[in-house]
Amino acid sequence: MFSFLGKYWTLFLQGTVTTLLVSVIGVITGFLLGLLLTMMRQSQNKILRGIATAYIAIMRGTPSMIQVMLLYYVLATALPLPQSQVMGTGLDRIIPGALALGLNSGAYVSEIFRSGIISIPKGQTEAGLSLGLSRRDTFYSVVLPQMLHNTIPALGNEFITLIKESSVLFYIGVNEVTAEALGVGGTLYDYIPPLVVAAIIYFIITQLLAWLLHLLEKHLSSKY
Amino acid sequence: MTEPVLKVENLSKKYGDTLVWDQVNAQVMPGQVISIIGPSGAGKSTFLRCLNMLETPTSGKIFYHDQEVTQMKDKELQSLREHVGMVFQNFNLFANMSVSDNICLALKKVKGLDEAAAKDKALALLKQVGLADKADSYPSSLSGGQQQRVAIARSLAMDPEVILFDEPTSALDPEMVGDILKIMQELAEQGMTMVVVTHEMSFAKNVSDEIWFMADQQILEKGSPASFFQKPQTERAQDFLDKVLNL
Numbered sequence: 001m002f003s004f005l006g007k008y009w010t011l012f013l014q015g016t017v018t019t020l021l022v023s024v025i026g027v028i029t030g031f032l033l034g035l036l037l038t039m040m041r042q043s044q045n046k047i048l049r050g051i052a053t054a055y056i057a058i059m060r061g062t063p064s065m066i067q068v069m070l071l072y073y074v075l076a077t078a079l080p081l082p083q084s085q086v087m088g089t090g091l092d093r094i095i096p097g098a099l100a101l102g103l104n105s106g107a108y109v110s111e112i113f114r115s116g117i118i119s120i121p122k123g124q125t126e127a128g129l130s131l132g133l134s135r136r137d138t139f140y141s142v143v144l145p146q147m148l149h150n151t152i153p154a155l156g157n158e159f160i161t162l163i164k165e166s167s168v169l170f171y172i173g174v175n176e177v178t179a180e181a182l183g184v185g186g187t188l189y190d191y192i193p194p195l196v197v198a199a200i201i202y203f204i205i206t207q208l209l210a211w212l213l214h215l216l217e218k219h220l221s222s223k224y
Numbered sequence: 225m226t227e228p229v230l231k232v233e234n235l236s237k238k239y240g241d242t243l244v245w246d247q248v249n250a251q252v253m254p255g256q257v258i259s260i261i262g263p264s265g266a267g268k269s270t271f272l273r274c275l276n277m278l279e280t281p282t283s284g285k286i287f288y289h290d291q292e293v294t295q296m297k298d299k300e301l302q303s304l305r306e307h308v309g310m311v312f313q314n315f316n317l318f319a320n321m322s323v324s325d326n327i328c329l330a331l332k333k334v335k336g337l338d339e340a341a342a343k344d345k346a347l348a349l350l351k352q353v354g355l356a357d358k359a360d361s362y363p364s365s366l367s368g369g370q371q372q373r374v375a376i377a378r379s380l381a382m383d384p385e386v387i388l389f390d391e392p393t394s395a396l397d398p399e400m401v402g403d404i405l406k407i408m409q410e411l412a413e414q415g416m417t418m419v420v421v422t423h424e425m426s427f428a429k430n431v432s433d434e435i436w437f438m439a440d441q442q443i444l445e446k447g448s449p450a451s452f453f454q455k456p457q458t459e460r461a462q463d464f465l466d467k468v469l470n471l
């Protein structure tokens with residue numbers, strides 16, 4: 001059933017590397033953007049808070065497929081993106097694709113951070129303020145580290161979701177695992193075996209990530 | 225004539241439509257130890273928290289020496305809180321930091337000490353409260369009494385002029401209460417100005433210079449412990465004392 005792998009394994013390998021590449025860029029972008037949005041929502045400035053809230057609402061309220069395609073077409077017409085190929089896909093597709101994943105994920109990461117902040121007892125902030133620390137110092141030294149610590153499991157889930165969601169980049173011609181599987185399926189006139197292979201690849205990646213996160217959690221929870 | 229350290233003029237606090245207390249007047253003189261007592265829900269914590277503006281009063285004025293606290297902006301409030309420390313019922317140690325970092329944080333960020341100087345001061349304070357060996361532990365591994373001792377050390381690190389205590393022993397196992405009260409008594413003897421919300425009548429009676437009895441949306445009585453405990457002026461206070469002393 002899987003004898004086609006002998007001929008096409010390099011495509012799956014390329015697809016896997018591409019999936020990992022866009023996911024890593026997406027996760028990093030999403031994490032940083034999530035932090036930025038969280039700080040904007042904590043700020044005293046109404047406009048910053050408004051922008052962050054609206055952004056999150058839009059990202060959560062529209063399909064990620066449309067977000068990906070819109071960003072791709074907008075960036076493709078607005079910027080001269082390099083066309084050089086990485087793993088069989090042009091950077092002019094990889095960059096907007098990975099970015100779109102991150103822009104979408106940032107909204108969810110920020111929601112995770114918000115509930116993380118809410119779960120930290122008010123007394124922690126009050127203790128900081130009562131010593132004469134500024135709101136800013138209290139947030140960065142006391143609230144933020146505890147928030148990150150508490151949200152690692154939820155962040156892990158979000159990253160796993162992002163890896164799976166990265167298959168939508170197929171629609172803008174990024175040759176990630178799903179796209180490669182569909183390509184191979186078309187050649188074979190049989191989609192089932194290559195899609196099963198793709199599913200197994202996603203499963204292995206997400207299981208590995210879950211295991212790494214579990215180790216990280218254990219390491220951190222031994223501290224406090 | 226000495227000036228009060230803290231002074232409250234016609235202070236009122238409402239939460240929504242609920243009046244907590246109304247038109248309160250009071251002052252704290254240097255070196256004084258005040259015990260605020262009264263029934264649950266009388267607004268003792270709210271009053272204490274207004275003194276360092278963790279809570280904003282609805283109307284009236286608070287003064288720290290001649291500075292009007294109720295007018296202060298962020299920067300001035302930070303400086304006020306550096307001088308007016310607070311110890312909480314639930315300790316509120318920073319959960320993400322070791323005991324010594326709990327003390328060092330504000331020494332570095334507020335007082336501008338470098339790492340080594342902050343560490344030295346933290347260790348000296350920990351020694352003072354008998355916890356030098358716990359410097360590298362995290363708060364979650366300490367008993368309540370130990371956590372509260374760290375919290376007191378953390379507050380002392382700012383060299384405050386006044387410390388506000390909100391029921392510092394209420395969350396402790398009975399055998400730890402004495403430790404904390406002893407430290408507070410030593411502070412009182414060293415001349416620290418303290419405002420203490422407490423249900424520990426022995427402390428109120430033996431350590432404080434003045435009792436404020438809070439009830440019915442006011443400070444109903446102010447007086448020396450001797451006169452208050454022997455002969456309270458109001459029936460309300462008499463009832464309260466009957467209840468707490470006969471427990």
Ligand SMILES: Nc1ncnc2c1ncn2[C@@H]1O[C@H](COP(=O)(O)OP(=O)(O)OP(=O)(O)O)[C@@H](O)[C@H]1O
Pocket residue numbers: 239244262263264265266267268269270271
């Ligand atoms: N953040 C808040 N929002 C609304 N109401 C509040 C808030 N904090 C306190 N209250 C109310 O204000 C009143 C006074 O509360 P406070 O905690 O100051 O009383 P207390 O004298 O300290 O009582 P206890 O002895 O139980 O600690 C109570 O009726 C309480 O329910």
Ligand SMILES: [Mg+2]
Pocket residue numbers: 268269270391
């Ligand atoms: Mg209280």
